[in-house]
Amino acid sequence: MKKEAAVIDRNTKVISIRGLVKSFGDLHVLRGVDLDLYKGENLVVLGKSGTGKSVLIKIISGLLTQDAGMVNVLGKEVSQLKGRELDQLRLKIGFSFQNSALYDSMTIRQNLEFPLVRNRRDMTKGEVNKMVEIVLDAVGLSQTINQMPSELSGGQRKRIGIARTLILQPEIMLYDEPTAGLDPITCIDINNLINEVQARFHTSSIIITHDLTCAKMVGDRVVMLLDGQFQRQGTFEEVFATDEERVRLFHDYNFID
Numbered sequence: 001m002k003k004e005a006a007v008i009d010r011n012t013k014v015i016s017i018r019g020l021v022k023s024f025g026d027l028h029v030l031r032g033v034d035l036d037l038y039k040g041e042n043l044v045v046l047g048k049s050g051t052g053k054s055v056l057i058k059i060i061s062g063l064l065t066q067d068a069g070m071v072n073v074l075g076k077e078v079s080q081l082k083g084r085e086l087d088q089l090r091l092k093i094g095f096s097f098q099n100s101a102l103y104d105s106m107t108i109r110q111n112l113e114f115p116l117v118r119n120r121r122d123m124t125k126g127e128v129n130k131m132v133e134i135v136l137d138a139v140g141l142s143q144t145i146n147q148m149p150s151e152l153s154g155g156q157r158k159r160i161g162i163a164r165t166l167i168l169q170p171e172i173m174l175y176d177e178p179t180a181g182l183d184p185i186t187c188i189d190i191n192n193l194i195n196e197v198q199a200r201f202h203t204s205s206i207i208i209t210h211d212l213t214c215a216k217m218v219g220d221r222v223v224m225l226l227d228g229q230f231q232r233q234g235t236f237e238e239v240f241a242t243d244e245e246r247v248r249l250f251h252d253y254n255f256i257d
Helices: 053-060 083-090 108-119 125-138 154-166 184-201 212-218 245-254
Strands: 009-024 027-039 042-046 068-073 093-096 172-176 204-209 221-226 229-234
Touching: 009 053, 009 204, 027 053, 027 204, 027 229, 042 053, 042 184, 042 212, 053 068, 053 172, 053 204, 093 154, 108 125, 108 154, 125 154, 125 184, 154 184, 184 204, 184 212, 204 212, 221 245
Parallel strands: 042 204, 042 221, 093 172, 172 204
Antiparallel strands: 009 027, 009 068, 221 229
8 A cells, every 4th residue: 555645844853863872881773874754754764673673762762872873853953962851851752662551450541541630730620531541542542532441452452552652742753663562454453543643743753663564554655774774765665676685685575475
């Protein structure tokens, strides 16, 4: 399925990364990464497991600190932010975790209310209820509002996780392996949802994945991480229009058309 053209402002960079380096002991994960994310863009980062894809978005969100290089998010140098300043930036970044990260002891309503009650104490109960309704409608699960996470399927939990991320109205969405562990039909549903979120909420997103069907369906631009650097970038077709053996093997092993 070909992705519809998104409205992207290529004059506005919401994330700009230059010379990013990160190692863990003798393991050199990122070796001088350069990357820009433009306003309104869905950018897919491809790579094998262990290549540093998740490390990249943890550095972007301030969960990890780089060894060298510059990471600018929404005009702020992330490594220079501390305490309240970093918390304020993180409110503008939605992080969709691989495991959905829902609280098992809370209903879906309570899970969705929690970020607002914690971070938006200026909101009335009515305003909180309205935002819960909006994001549940956006992910197509309004009927689950009083259920527990244990009553939902894996795909539904993933959708609720995205809804909980959206409820703070972030400018940037970071998706970490959004289709991991899901059946092919549910994967397509999640891919469509990522595109719907982009169109409805005007988000700029980085999608970390090794799922090539996901990359093709959601990516306005695709970059491929090899040897700690982005070796290939462009449209999905442009990235794989090469005879380079590692790229072809990655495509042929992973891709289901």
